[in-house]
Amino acid sequence: MEKNATTANSTPHQDVTKEDEDTRRTGRPGSLAGRIALVAGATRGAGRALAVELGRAGATVYVTGRTTREHTSEVGRPTETIEQTAEAVTAAGGTGVAVRTDHLDQGQVGALVERIDREQGRLDVLVNDLWGGEHLLVGSVFGKKSWETPLADGLRILELGVRSHVVTAALALPLLIRSSAPLLVEVTDGTAAFNRRYRDNLYYDLAKNAPIRIAFGLGQELAEYGGTAVAVTPGYLRSEQMLDHFGVTEETWRDAVARDPHFGVAESPYYLARSVAALAADPDRAARWNGRSTSSAELAEVYGVRDVDGSRPDGLGYMADVVYGGKPGTPDDYR
Template identity: 85%
Template sequence: MDDKDISTKDVSTKDVSTPDTGTRDTGTADTGRNRSLAGRIALVAGATRGAGRALAVELGRAGATVYVTGRTTRERASEVGRTTETIEESAELVTAAGGTGIAVPTDHLDPDRVGALVERIDREQGRLDILVNDLWGGEHLLTGSVFGKKSWQTPLADGLRILDLGVRSHVITAALALPLLVRSDAPLHVEVTDGTAAFNRRYRENLYYDLAKTAPIRIAFGLGQELAEYGGTAVAVTPGFLRSEQMLAHFGVTEENWRDAVARDPHFAIAESPRYLARAVAALAADPDRAARWNGGSTSSAELARAYGVRDVDGSRPDALAYFEDVVYGGKAASPDDYR
């Protein structure tokens, strides 16, 4: 997510598991604590950095074999223009966490490449249990030419590229991977977006961006209907104000000193690490009752954290969407600390 990304929703507070302690990840294998996804096969599409990388690592930490895909490799960068994170590194982090990480360079706008990826997973594993669509990579398009502009003032090429990256890539990946996913005894399809259905009732400042971040919610809703007969679950999830690598670079800070950026943007005090959402989704993936609780729905990192007893790396449980609803948009007199 980018510096406009924030998100929301209400949830059950039933605490079915406590999959993590809230301590900082050291990047070392931790095979003795939580193997709830041992033997499961996952594909995290868009795992180069941010939430996608964290999701892949946490699924691996729970024991899964994780195929990680993206366009930035050690030999070639995507249009995002960052060379500091690669899919090879993401796969290595998955393995270091205790899973098996497999990097496959893939442009998810190319049906042939996606088809080849799915065929490889089928050939090597014979099944797919978890599909995470975290495809985006459009932050470089979210400039002054997009936010705050009317749709007809937005360069058409930029708008259409936003839809390619945020919608078309998701549809292509789902269409080609779902025939393998439904072979699983409990298929799980996760759509990662910006905002819940409730939060995105407000206009997201630009038509193209609004469409790109609302469409995954409808994809999860529709696929929830289609997967129900297979005992499957489709759910849309969103982080809050995400401390991704790009966001930290934007503020000129690191994960260790991220609070220094609060002087530039007071709302950054509610920011969460990518591991917060990832821990929550890993807990959801291990929940045998997930279909009844989440299928076809839209939820947030904070809602899932409450439901599964998850905390962020600093031990807090931030709820950025509630903070933005109440304080930023609602005018309530409160601080970010009241929502951590």
């Protein structure tokens, strides 16, 4: 797939073994050695996994969020902290640096970028995984018309899911473009194709489509710098919050299928994270992905990635074909 390709940290014209090639293709240890990454919104879920997998591939990863061991955000999950994420990054083989940051506060984001500049001199990978609005959805948003949704909750969703992304990109991009091959990853819910259907509520629909357009627009701007901007989405994400919702653990998650048969196609946060780490290690990523939206399943197919259980689930495909499309099929057909 990448015959005779070299990375920024390899020696030109060296012999490339099959093992070397596989390492670069799948984002395995060492493929991102020397790279500097920022995962904005890395407290839990996909953000934490993304930080860990970038670290496993050798990167130095700055991890941000609002919940620390001393402070809990409005999400209200005090046992999940950015310090834990940073420690997990380091344990995986990278270097994790936790920086408490509210990405709606321009001063805090500016200070974060200045710190990365001071300590590293550049930024190679920016992952915008900012959200934290799940607590506003059930009861307040889902199942309600826009005019029935409390306006304060709707606007907060746009703050958390759109404004935070714009603020972070605006302040971090001048540092990111110093990289020889800058990469911006916008994490959202749904691809452009999947999100042609209405996403349940106006505010949620706007919040989850905006990152797709951000990646498209910034892809145009980053192209002259050899950069890549891509929007990525998991399928049915088996996050900590979702596991808690069903009263199961990562080890017993299939017990939840009795309550929700669709959960049978669920994927761990590491499925998306492994796929993005492979994308980050791909020297041809700009030609393949710039300006596009894609899913964990599509990336996994391209890069030969599998989830922690060895499967390759396609949650969006299952939802589009079976749940919304009426085609026959089961979750196991899409694993």
